[in-house]
Amino acid sequence: MKRITLILTLVLFSAVGAFAQLENPVSWAYSAKKISSTEAVVYIKATIEDDWHIYSQNIKAGGPNKTIFTFAPSKDFSLIGKTTEPKPITKYEKVFKMDVLYFENEVVFQQKIKLNKGTTVIKGKVEFMVCNDKQCLPPSEVTFSVPVK
Template sequence: MKRILIFLTIILLSGMSGYSQILKPITWSYAAKKTSAKEVTLYMKASLEKGWHLYAQKVGEGGPVATSFYFPVSKLYDLLGRTVEPQPIKKFEPVFMMEVSYFETTAVFQQKVKLKGKQATVKGSIKFMVCNDKQCLPPSEVFFSIPIK
């Protein structure tokens, strides 16, 4: 009898493990390229699984969470302007009852930086939200550190 209970418990637990998958439909990668002796362009690339999309930096009130970049103040560099994004797709989404701007497959965001010395490490975070045609994941935040030499 004990063997049967143990066997049934193992089968039930192994069947439930398929339902506890953590979805990670987006990955971020980072790079920096010097454009002059003191200026650098940072690249923050979002790669999305098929069917998922990432919202743009400007989203209307009542819509999804917009992608936002945070760079703490540093003695090693200054930001030059705002973070630039590629041209987003614009589409009416019935879930939000509004037109939204988003990216599919990939999106490369760029931030220009002016160095105060010869090198620095730019740290910051990205807050974002991803959805597909069936669900939206809760807003997430990733932290990054981009060395500049």
């Protein structure tokens, strides 16, 4: 009887652990728009489920993981400046003992690029951490590929 109880307990914890890892409260969408024959803007949109938030790119050291964009090098384009973001929400978080900057619901980041070729594909990745008032999920990394026509 003890053996059956032990096996059932292990199966239950395995199922709960697998379900917890499937939680993904942020979805990403990407697009690009040419603003001239030699420039374009890449739009990177995060849609965030209710009660969750992701952090700004401008978080100071000692806080949560900030959102980081990395663009794959290419001869077809070059970055103009840094990835921009709208004004984030600022809130003091006791856990980090500091003000943190974050976004709820949705946020659109923008990266201006100089085109060295008429059409190209912008590839890269976004690293981010998502939290709610009860927990933070481990940092995630998502790759993207955005055609510019």
